[in-house]
Amino acid sequence: MDKIHSMKVFVAVAEQRNFARVAEQFNLSATMVGKHIRSLEQRLGTSLISRTTRRQTLTEAGQFYLAECRQMLEKMQQVEEELQRITKQPRGLVRLNAPVTYGNLVIAPLMADLLAQHPKIDIELQLDNARIKFDEQVDLLIRIGELGETALIARPLGYYPLCYCASPQYLKQHGVPSHTKMLVEHHCLGFDGGSGQRLLPRPRLTTNSGNVLKQAALAGGGVILQPKLLLQDALDSGELVEILSDYAPAPMPINLLYQPGQQPLKNLTVIEFLMDRLGNH
CATH class of the missing domain: 1.10.10.10 (Winged helix-like DNA-binding domain superfamily/Winged helix DNA-binding domain)
Structure with missing residues (x-):
């Protein structure tokens, strides 16, 4: 062995x-x-x-x-990192953790280009909606929402707008709410990422999958509040209709997080790649 x-x-x-x-x-x-x-x-x-x-x-x-x-x-790790700096050839495994929907729609499509540019770097892309938690299995972390006080280094990757929407057939049958207070009279489909916080009143369906909510809304199941990024294709095609636009929550900040202190060249390479592609977008 x-x-x-x-x-x-x-x-x-x-x-x-x-x-x-x-x-x-x-x-x-x-x-x-x-x-x-x-x-x-x-x-x-x-x-x-x-x-x-x-x-x-x-x-x-x-x-x-x-x-x-x-x-x-x-x-050994120090020697490898010093050799990487000398040769300017980043190499090794980088473990990147991102939220499920954002990871699927934004991060995953970038991976082929990242790997092509840096053939000595391997990526382990983990997708979950857990709260901020660093351990030996995570090098870089992307999280959406206000961070509060943290000792981690945070690099902004832009904002995450949300919107209320429902299918045309649902709105034709149940009417279009003119205020969020009227949502108590509607069939709401809610997202629960594990924190227990629910943004829609009395949801008839609750899930930890944004895509499940999208499919349920497309089928006429009710009103959802989800990222525009996930819904844009259905909004463009008219399969879903945005409602209550004046009451949409403020866009949530997206941050790339990592531990303070000197980072290995492989981590710095991925950080700069993501900042170049996504920063300030």
């Missing part, structure tokens, strides 16, 4: 104390995680982890080896 990879697996196991979680992180089976640990133990001639049915703890040798592995892996 690759010794460096086994060291990385060992460090993750030592830090997380959970074989299943580490297996998911490295795209391995739990059995293979165990094989990496045993391979190191056989090479070193000593036990690194004391295993019981309830818990896993580091042996004294394991604690010493963990500290050394961290230093060695950090040094």
Whole structure:
């Protein structure tokens, strides 16, 4: 087995104390995680982890080896980053997390061009609507909405306008509301991204998928409040009709977020690519 990879697996196991979680992180089976640990133990001639049915703890040798592995892996990362700066050839995996709808409609179409421009960079594009959270599996994060106080570096990528709309057949049957207060008399279809916040009153249908709401509205299910970006094709074709335009919420800011401090060249390359394509749009 690759010794460096086994060291990385060992460090993750030592830090997380959970074989299943580490297996998911490295795209391995739990059995293979165990094989990496045993391979190191056989090479070193000593036990690194004391295993019981309830818990896993580091042996004294394991604690010493963990500290050394961290230093060695950090040094290797520094050497690779310095070589990248010297050669000006960004390389490596960049893990980018974005909201589902924005990621599908805006970020995904840019990926082919990014990869073509930088053949040594690989991208792991993760799409979810979770709140801001950085961990070892995220390098860059795109989020929509007010950030509040944060220690993260925030680079603006523009704004995200929302609009109320419904299908012509729904409006013909139920009438066109002239004020948001009248929405309580309508069939509302609501988005819930996990925060529990709902922008439409008493939604008949609630989902965490903007596309589901779009399809339901196209079928005449009711009124939705969704990003214009998602709805523009249906608005242009007349399949959906914008309503209550004077009451649409203020466009939400879009930000690219990353940790403060020196960034690897691979991250800086992706940051500048996204800023060039999307910044101030």
